[in-house]
Amino acid sequence: MLGFTKINGSFKFLDFLLPQVPYGEFHHKQQTLTYEKGYAVRALLTHSNENVDSYPPEMPVDYSSAGKEVTASPVSHDAASKLPKWVEYDRKVLRWFAYFKESVTESAQEQYRIRRITILYYLEDDTLEVTEPKQENSGILQGKFMKRHHILKPDGSAYKPRDLAVGAEVIMYGRTFYIIGIDAHTRCYLERLGISMAPDQSYPESPYDTKLASLHSTGINNATLHVTSKTRMTGFGQQDVGFLASMSCVPLRGLNTLAQSCGSVQVLRFYIIWDDRASLYGDRRPYKLHYFVEDGTCEILESLDRNSGRDPFPVFLRRALLPMNGEAPKPGFAPDRAMCYGPSDLRMGTCIAVYGRLFFIHDCDDFTRKWLKENMGSSDEELCAVDVTEPVDAAPAKQLPEYNGFGSLEDSAQNCTSLIPRPPRKDFYKLMNKDKAVLRFVCHLVEQAGAPKSRLSPTDGERRFVLSFFMADDTLAIFEPPLKNSGVVGGKYLERRPVTHPGSDKLITDVDLHVGATVPILQRNFELLDADEFTFQYMENNRHLYVMADADQALRALAAAVQRAGNSGAFQEDDSEPSGSAYMTLSQLNEAIKSLGAVISKHQIISIYRRMPKDVLQRVSVMSILQALCCCTVLQMRCQVKMICS
Template identity: 35%
Template sequence: MEGFENIPLPKLPGTEFYNPLDLARPRPQVFKVVNGIAGNYGEYSLPPHLRPTSAPVRRKPLAEKTAPNKKVTQPGWLVYDGQVLRYFGWFKEIITERREEKWRVRKCVLYYYLEDDTIHISEPRVDNSGIPQGVFLKRMQVQKEDGGYLKYKDLLVGDTVDIYKREFHIISCDDFTRKFLASKNITLADDLEAPGDPYTMMKQKERDHFFKQQRKPDEASLTFFSRGTLSKKMLENDRKVLRFYSVWEEDAVYGNEKRQSIVHYYLSDDTIEVLEVNDRNSGRDAFPLLLRRMKLTKGDSMVPSDFFRDPKEEQYLNFTDLKIGATISVYGKELLMYDCDEFTRDFYVTKLGMPKENLEKIDVFPKKEVVHVQPKLMKHAFSIGSDEEALQAQKSLVLKPLKKDMKQFVLNDGKLLRYVAKLVETPEFPLKSRYDAEREFVITYYLVDDTILIFEPPQRNSGIVGGKFLERQKVKNPDNKLYTKYDLTVGSKIIVYCRAFQIISADKYTLSYMEEHNFAECDFDAITSRLRGFLAGEKLDELKSLLIRTDSEGEGSTSAKDLVDLVAKIGGSLSAQEAITICRKLNNSTESVDTAAFLDSIST
């Protein structure tokens, strides 16, 4: 087979050799952040297996390229971010549709954004101009006629800038623009005034002419509201409205009802508008207007005789007739005005010299005592869940989950109190069987949600199947109140569904928890102080003799059960939980207590 080593394999399926490195074209990471500036700081290089055989040119690392003494220049979009130059100017618009004017001056504001050299032009809105004003030129780069784009160096006060065949005359700028251009060694001229156009000057002359037509009243004719005065009044008081808050009583099915409304008085033409205040869930249709804007007639005039007014106007209400505490008649409804807004107060104080005391709010809605009524639970036989869930279901048609006490959940999650209890007989709840007295139960109280679980451990040859006696749930006492952790102590009785349980013991964690959280029967100082006050004189000697008789073997200790019985013999009271607290404090045990230590604690 010599001579066949260099012969290539034929291009047949299964005879070609696949080299995965031929198709691998990894690109290195070149996007980096250097000196707080993000950018491309690398060059693409071929993978090692695709590089040429000649020695590559060594590239200097970034640390060598950036000299330590060389000043790093930041890009303009980062340096001038959020900085805008503002210029004020005007341009002339040719008018060919009207004979009264041939051209008109339109004022505008020019914004120059330094970060990207864009320009935005807006035209301030002028009332009753009839011209669609606002954004005149959207933000964009503006080209010059000789090429290139407009820069801030081309925008100077007093110069004219040609933007899309319109000549904008720059007349002023703001303080920031002047300071910025001064830092660039560019001096600006002083601010100029915009010229007037024929139409605006004509309207100003007509307005001044109307103002001069005001005539003083004389005895022959009280023409106070002449044509010129009316025009002046309309121009000076345009969009000035007095606002009063009023109330009127309306006969309802269940007695009188107070309805609220808002009275608007337009100073420009002495018209009145009454709006009805619609309350939520009032059962009434939402009518926006009680009285449309119009002149409202009145009965007797309340205006002073020295106040000159047209006799024809005496039958209409004027702003002098409106004040807090006054009543106006609106087509059979007597509206009592009890409050007004700040503009109305300032108007009456400055224009009429009315004291501020006369403009104070009147309390027309006496405060009613809020009575919180506990909602009654109407739990039916088919109700599912606890009483709280049944009550929650009655509040809305859409069932919502109960809100948990998150503080109680965080503090008490996983904490359980365990007790051992037995069934006992009471006059109200006798035992069902004589074997029930021998049954023992474990009662678990969950602190996280105040629920109780009762479990019966199985006992051999008892004939009773053990297991869960009561599902975990909240349990109520005979007074229809929920059991709390303070109701479960050693020796106490609880009634659970016509069964009487008496707690006979508790685990160490439960006893420690009750002592740490200041349960009434677990306060050692309070117990000894009460016994010390009761066992004074002969009773203390009697208790000592009883303790000595009980300790027949001479061990020097007394059990907790005997301690309860001995205190009861001399006429005192000591619960089983209190006896356990004394034993744990003096002897660190729940069974017995040192007799000498106990006598020392109650005698000193």
């Protein structure tokens, strides 16, 4: 085929070979992947009939009987699915039941043991897994016997379902497994593929299981046989029931119950206490005393409570004859039985000596109580349990050490309550709802009551302060307004901080603040003279908390004082003035109430003054005060009449 190129500004034709492609023919590369139901699978090539999946087999096989010649079944299976194998056979498992024999050496009861297993075949990847069901108290590590993987046959090929026939012998890693059955799902699945299996077989009997079944038929179980055989070996190391209970997994209470049910083994149980608190590091500890009727021996076991912190050594005294004199026998010589403890010596409320230790017997179990009644003739009064419980002392209240003045009281308390101190918790309700609530009072310095010597100068008596109490965190601050030519520099007198009462840890709160009160603050006494309008309104709105701001209670106290005085001359109107035209200022009202001898605080007088209507000059009418007192008197009389009638 001809071609051309540009040389020196002109095109030149060249001869070269090109692929001989016929016109109109295209050779596309065939696709090897396709999508079936959302999954990418290999497409079947037109020139190949190879199936992607290796299972199910093309020709089902008949396994109706093991050992016979394998013949092909005429049953045809369905067409292979186009889905990938790991999707089609996801979580589909076939299960076979089998067993193998394990030889047992150095045992007179069995020469071999039957181990039951389960073989699981996973269809998604043709892997096998062998598990062994767990049996209670078998003493064998059971569970997963072989992990899931491809297990090869002795010839090197992998196991397939056709190789696991009922009645066949399967060799895995040199161990022979005998297949005896399959489950219903596996049998149904294989029958749909045309594979028939032989009927299920039963597990062979093990020699040890046969012996146990014969013992169970006579009413003797494993624990009873074990206890009886051990108690007969008293000449070989004194193995006893207490030792077995401490070393075996059977509880002592159940074990003794089994031993008591046997005719040859009768054990009396007593509950005893050893009080050794008189010695150094001594304690009061409970024990159990077991008396074996068959040979008169005793053993003492310790009763350990949960989380007692003691080592788990329950055997305090091994089973042996217990001499009453408390002396240990000489080596090679047995103590005299006549000088040892017997059932008649073990009584409620008595003490026994155990090699220099005194144990107090306070109770026994029901079997022991019944045995003592039948064999020793004990009465119910002699067998009554003795109460040995001691009163539990109440835990002492935690007391914080005396506040040293460094830091805040809450921070100092946190160092005493925990090893790693944390910031004290704040009352967020007060912080959010009373953030802007500040009570302000005008105060001045006063002498401490009963002080032998005055510590205030004339200048200090003329100084005025503003005490601010912050409701959000119960702190207060004192500010001194600057006064010209006073000789005292004003400003901040006390930083905002919580203040406690002298000699205690109790904080000064808003309840302690009212006009006329004297507040001790850091070895100084401040008398509250007045308050701002917000403080008066806040306390009157919450008069259930602030008693001094309750005008009704103040009027009742004033009415009671007027009744005790016998007249209300202090509030009488002047005859020279028209009726109802007499008025009183706050100072005049204060002097009139004091003349009656009424015990009313300044804040209560201010509350009465604020309750009454006032004229332009902020004076209250005497008539309104008298009307209020009359109303309070009538109400008090009505209450008294109701109380008398009731």
